[in-house]
Amino acid sequence: MRDQWGRTPRELFLLWWNRLRLDIRFDAKGWRSRLILHERYRKIVRATKLLLTAIGLLSALVEFSSIWLSFIFGIGVWLLTTGVEKVIFSYNSLFVYSMPDFDINPDLWLGAFFGFAEPPGAGPQIPVVGWIMGDVEYAKKVHALLLRWAYGQRNDEEDNIRASVVTLDDNEYIFFCYPNINRKSAKDYFKAVEGERRKVSLTDVQNKQFALLIFGKRCQITERSYFPTFRQRYRDGVPYLFRLVTLTANGEPEAIPGIADLTLHNLKIKSRVELGRTDIEHDLLRIQGV
Numbered sequence: 628m629r630d631q632w633g634r635t636p637r638e639l640f641l642l643w644w645n646r647l648r649l650d651i652r653f654d655a656k657g658w659r660s661r662l663i664l665h666e667r668y669r670k671i672v673r674a675t676k677l678l679l680t681a682i683g684l685l686s687a688l689v690e691f692s693s694i695w696l697s698f699i700f701g702i703g704v705w706l707l708t709t710g711v712e713k714v715i716f717s718y719n720s721l722f723v724y725s726m727p728d729f730d731i732n733p734d735l736w737l738g739a740f741f742g743f744a745e746p747p748g749a750g751p752q753i754p755v756v757g758w759i760m761g762d763v764e765y766a767k768k769v770h771a772l773l774l775r776w777a778y779g780q781r782n783d784e785e786d787n788i789r790a791s792v793v794t795l796d797d798n799e800y801i802f803f804c805y806p807n808i809n810r811k812s813a814k815d816y817f818k819a820v821e822g823e824r825r826k827v828s829l830t831d832v833q834n835k836q837f838a839l840l841i842f843g844k845r846c847q848i849t850e851r852s853y854f855p856t857f858r859q860r861y862r863d864g865v866p867y868l869f870r871l872v873t874l875t876a877n878g879e880p881e882a883i884p885g886i887a888d889l890t891l892h893n894l895k896i897k898s899r900v901e902l903g904r905t906d907i908e909h910d911l912l913r914i915q916g917v
């Protein structure tokens with residue numbers, strides 16, 4: 628059973644739960660903790676403060692059966708008022724990464740390939756990673772999007788593009804590619820938003836949110852696949868060529884005229900069980916039930 632956007636009940640529950648965790652949370656620092664609520668609850672908190680104040684004032688007109696009961700009631704109202712006074716509010720800020728100006732067609736991304744290229748002169752072999760595309764024009768549009776993610780730089784030294792390979796078992800992996808959420812432009816944006824908010828409130832906490840496209844393709848590891856060998860040979864942090872190709876009539880990879888290789892500096896290769904909460908692929912696969 629899915630909703631009109633194709634989401635399963637499990638996916639809807641996870642989305643609701645994550646939204647709730649973002650709206651209401653505790654920030655514990657040592658023996659002191661504080662309640663952080665989304666700013667949409669600001670009016671409710673303000674009304675609660677007024678209600679507790681009114682209760683405290685009206686209690687002076689109430690005759691309690693004992694002085695201890697009056698004392699306990701007063702302490703209770705004071706504790707509640709103090710707790711409400713210490714509530715801190717959060718607000719959302721959204722950074723949108725460059726989106727495609729074309730329709731995404733997963734069927735035109737046929738698969739991935741891995742290898743090593745011989746340099747023109749003497750030297751170590753160069754790692755090569757790429758996608759096999761089913762249409763030249765579609766490949767050019769994807770390549771243009773990747774260039775926008777890298778701010779037009781074919782050598783992505785600032786690590787604006789992230790690529791990863793997550794193995795599900797010995798026979799299958801998922802290739803991911805997405806813009807780096809920790810890029811400098813995003814940090815500058817959030818810093819500017821925080822600076823503007825501090826002109827209004829010094830205590831409000833920023834919820835940093837991102838809107839981005841994540842390419843993902845499920846691929847099979849066949850007997851002829853070079854991926855297992857590539858995984859053994861490749862070392863983290865080594866730059867590699869990222870190439871888009873099409874297939875000839877004989878099924879051989881063929882370079883696409885007008886599309887230059889990119890040099891990427893980050894390739895994550897992990898198994899599904901090795902992913903942690905800091906890996907964007909972890910939550911993505913968890914939501915999808917993979």
